[in-house]
Amino acid sequence: MPIPARELSQLKIQMENRRQVLLEELSRQFKDSDDKSLAELVGKVRDASDESVASLLADLNAVHMETEARELSDIAGALLRMRTGTYGNCLDCGTEINLERLKIYPTAKRCIQCQTAHEDSRSQKDTTPSL
Numbered sequence: 001m002p003i004p005a006r007e008l009s010q011l012k013i014q015m016e017n018r019r020q021v022l023l024e025e026l027s028r029q030f031k032d033s034d035d036k037s038l039a040e041l042v043g044k045v046r047d048a049s050d051e052s053v054a055s056l057l058a059d060l061n062a063v064h065m066e067t068e069a070r071e072l073s074d075i076a077g078a079l080l081r082m083r084t085g086t087y088g089n090c091l092d093c094g095t096e097i098n099l100e101r102l103k104i105y106p107t108a109k110r111c112i113q114c115q116t117a118h119e120d121s122r123s124q125k126d127t128t129p130s131l
Contacts, residue, residue, distance in 0.1 A: 003088045003099060011106045012082060019075045022068050029065055074107035090114050 003011075081087035088097050092114040101108055110118060 001096070003102070007099060007103075008082065008087070011102060012079065015075045015078055015106050019072060019079075022072050022075075026065060026068055026072070029061065029068075071107075074109075077109070078107040092118070 078087060081089075088099075088102060089095070090097055090111040091109045093111065095111055097108050097111050101112065108115070
């Protein structure tokens, strides 16, 4: 059964609002990173432990920005699927994604079964020893 128009509209608004928050946050973080470059932080370093903390803070900031950028990409993909009429269909098997799942995770690309299989496949690749 297709997603009711009212539900679809609410999901779209939710994603657009989240997109705006992420864009503002990333913009602020980029501005802050320009104001306080790692070189400036490291320049103030007194010893090796201070340097480690400065490096860790820079790494954490980079990971946080990468996570937000990935979420922005997921939102853009979901909004594109809405425009093309494929939103709410699993990318792997084509079945409809449960509406309750979409309400909790509006950018879901896969049904629960396919998402579980996808994650299992990825974790197997991560644990496979390289020769």
